[in-house]
Amino acid sequence: MKMKENIEKYLKEKRLRLDVEEPEQDLIWEGIRSGLQQKKKGLPEWFWKVAAIFIFVVSVTYFITNETPEKQIVVINLSDVSEELGEQESQLKHLANLKWEEVQQKLPEENTYLQFLLNELQELDAIYTTYQQDLNQTINNEPVVRAMLDYYEKKVKILNRLLLEIEKQKYHEETITL
Amino acid sequence: MEVLYNHSEQKLVRLCKKGDAKAQFKLYKLYCKGMFNVAMRMTNNKSVTEDVLQDAFVKAFLEINKLKDEKAFGGWLKRIVINRCIDVSRKATLVFTDLEALQNQHLEIADDVDCETDPELIHNLIKKLPDGAREILVLRALEGFKHAEIGEKLGISESTAKTQFFRAKQLLAQMINENEGEHRKIFKGEAIKA
Numbered sequence: 001m002k003m004k005e006n007i008e009k010y011l012k013e014k015r016l017r018l019d020v021e022e023p024e025q026d027l028i029w030e031g032i033r034s035g036l037q038q039k040k041k042g043l044p045e046w047f048w049k050v051a052a053i054f055i056f057v058v059s060v061t062y063f064i065t066n067e068t069p070e071k072q073i074v075v076i077n078l079s080d081v082s083e084e085l086g087e088q089e090s091q092l093k094h095l096a097n098l099k100w101e102e103v104q105q106k107l108p109e110e111n112t113y114l115q116f117l118l119n120e121l122q123e124l125d126a127i128y129t130t131y132q133q134d135l136n137q138t139i140n141n142e143p144v145v146r147a148m149l150d151y152y153e154k155k156v157k158i159l160n161r162l163l164l165e166i167e168k169q170k171y172h173e174e175t176i177t178l
Numbered sequence: 179m180e181v182l183y184n185h186s187e188q189k190l191v192r193l194c195k196k197g198d199a200k201a202q203f204k205l206y207k208l209y210c211k212g213m214f215n216v217a218m219r220m221t222n223n224k225s226v227t228e229d230v231l232q233d234a235f236v237k238a239f240l241e242i243n244k245l246k247d248e249k250a251f252g253g254w255l256k257r258i259v260i261n262r263c264i265d266v267s268r269k270a271t272l273v274f275t276d277l278e279a280l281q282n283q284h285l286e287i288a289d290d291v292d293c294e295t296d297p298e299l300i301h302n303l304i305k306k307l308p309d310g311a312r313e314i315l316v317l318r319a320l321e322g323f324k325h326a327e328i329g330e331k332l333g334i335s336e337s338t339a340k341t342q343f344f345r346a347k348q349l350l351a352q353m354i355n356e357n358e359g360e361h362r363k364i365f366k367g368e369a370i371k372a
Binding site for chain 2: 003004005006007008010011012014015017018019020021022023024025027028029031032033035036039
C-alpha cells in the first residue's frame with residue numbers, strides 16, 4: 001500500500017520539483033531588453049529633480065543679488081508720508097528755489113570768496129540724498145522727517161547768507177569806487 | 179524557489195547595479211525558470227506569465243540600487259513577481275466564491291496525498307484550481323506567506339484567507355486522488371486488454 005502524507009507537507013518537501021515548466025527564455029528576455037531600453041531613453045526621474053532644484057537655486061540667487069533694497073530705491077517725498085508734511089516740504093522747496101534763482105542772478109563772475117558757501121550747499125544736497133534713502137527704508141521715521149525739513153531751512157539760510165555776502169561785496173565795491 | 183546563494187551571484191547583482199547588460203542577462207537566466215513557474219501557478223496563463231516576468235525583471239533591474247542586501251536578490255525578485263501577479267489578477271477580479279459550494283459538500287474530505295505522486299501532476303492540478311483558491315494555496319503552501327499577509331495582499335480578511343486555504347488544500351487533494359483513481363482504471367484496462 002502506498003504511503004499517504006499531508007498535502008501541505010508534501011508541497012513543502014517537493015517545492016523545487018514542482019518547477020517543471022520551461023519558459024521561452026529568449027522571447028521573455030527580448031521583452032525585458034526592450035523594456036529596459038525604453039526606460040533608459042526617457043530622462044531618469046532624478047534628472048528632473050536635480051533640474052528643478054537647480055532652477056530654484058538660480059532663481060533665488062538672482063532675486064537676492066539683483067532685487068536688493070538698494071536697487072529698488074524709489075524716491076519717496078514727504079508728501080508720500082502725509083499731506084501736511086508734503087505741503088510743508090513744497091513751501092520750503094519753493095522758497096529755496098526762489099532764493100537759488102536770485103543767487104544765480106546776482107552771482108558775480110569772480111566768486112571765489114563765496115566758494116565755501118557754495119561747497120556747503122553741495123554737501124547739504126548730498127546729505128539730503130541719504131535722508132531720502134533713509135525715508136525710503138523706514139517710512140515716516142520722525143527724526144528723518146525732521147532732518148529733511150531742516151535741510152530746506154539750512155539751505156535757505158545758506159542761500160540768504162550767499163545773497164548777503166554778494167550784497168556786502170557789491171556795497172564794498174561801490175563804496176571804494178566812490 | 180530557492181537558489182543556492184553564491185559569491186558570483188552577489189557579483190552579478192553588483193554589476194547590475196552599475197547597469198551591466200551581460201550581468202543582467204546572467205541573473206535573468208539564473209532566475210527565469212523558477213520565477214516563470216511561480217507566476218504560472220499564480221496566473222495559470224502563459225502569456226500573462228510572460229508579461230508578468232518581463233515587467234518584474236524590468237522593475238527589478240531599474241530599481242536594483244534600492245536592494246541593500248545583495249544576497250537577498252532572489253527573494254526580493256520573487257516578491258516583485260508575486261505582487262505583479264496579484265495586480266494582474268485584481269484587474270481580472272478574483273473569484274473566491276467557487277469554493278463556497280465545496281464548503282457544504284466536501285467538509286469531510288481528507289487532504290492527504292500519495293507520497294509518490296508526480297510533482298508535475300501536482301503542478302498542473304494546482305493550475306486547475308479556481309483563481310482565488312489557487313493564489314492562496316501558492317502563497318501559503320509554496321511561498322511561505324502568512325495568512326495575515328495573504329489577506330492584506332488579496333484584500334480579504336485573515337480568517338477568509340485561512341478558510342480558503344483549508345478548502346483549497348482539500349480540493350487539490352480531491353483532484354489528485356481522483357486523477358490517480360482514473361489513472362489506475364486506465365492502467366487496469368490496458369492490463370486486461372493485454
